[in-house]
Amino acid sequence: MTTFTKAHIPALAGRTIVVTGANSGIGRAAAGMLAAKGAHVVLAVRDLAKGRAAAATMTGDVDVRRLDLADLASVxxxxxRSAEPIDVLINNAGLMIPPLGRTTDGFELQFGTNHLGHFALTNLLLPRIRDRVVTVSSTGHRTGAIDFDDLNWKRRAYRAFPAYAQSKLANLLFTLELQHRLTEAGSPVIATAAHPGLAATNLLGHLDSGQSPLRRLRTTLIGLLAQSEEAGALPVVYAAVADVPAGSYAGPGGFLQGRGAPKLVGQSRAARDNAVAHRLWTVSEELTGVTFPLTTASGERTSSPPGHGRQIP
Structure with missing residues (x-):
């Protein structure tokens, strides 16, 4: 099989691609590669100044728009305001193991931003999406579990990494259920997912904050072993533009999927649990008030009814 590199990104003139969190890290790197190949790339960012600074480093047709995934009103x-057709939506923005925080709507910050914000955004944009939705997960999903009794860490003592792992597992379960609903609706749009492996991005900034010398040493070693932002972005670009199957998951092909050229990789058993994926989708609709917008050929809705102000679990 041919190794996918930047040289294999096809010409993208006439295509519009939205990348969330594109002001830094793998989002910025992916957006730059896609714009350089002729795509009209929308940088969907929380900080417009940082977004414009990132856009200034890119070659091509780049637009910067404000999006705060931790605020459903902003979503x-x-x-x-995104009235044009969108060929590819890349759900890239995310937080990694910050201190306990809450979104504007009261959700735990990682679950609310990494999953619920992208869940709402995707469904709101879906009638205008023509090709695919790519959602960025992590190898951390393998230790994740969906706690439906306490999705937002209100009853338990907050633990940053388990909360992160839950949100990254939610990204893959979202992709699984989204593809199921797209197939039921007869839509040509596909849902895919990707992860960057161990990439040296600003997400690693939280890892050494307030930790012991041993943990700071571990963080330093991780930084030394990590691949570049551009290398970490390649699996995301691969999932966005290559001829990959619906519902597939791309990541680095090297040791433990930490680095290397992108290829299709496996997911945990928990990420392939259709029953949990369906339940998470239903709960996400209730929490966000946003539902799947497409219908089947017979005109039936493929989603559950919209929520009615359910209390945040």
């Missing part, structure tokens, strides 16, 4: 506003 809705972004969707309302």
């Amino acid at each position: 809705r506003e972004f969707a309302e």
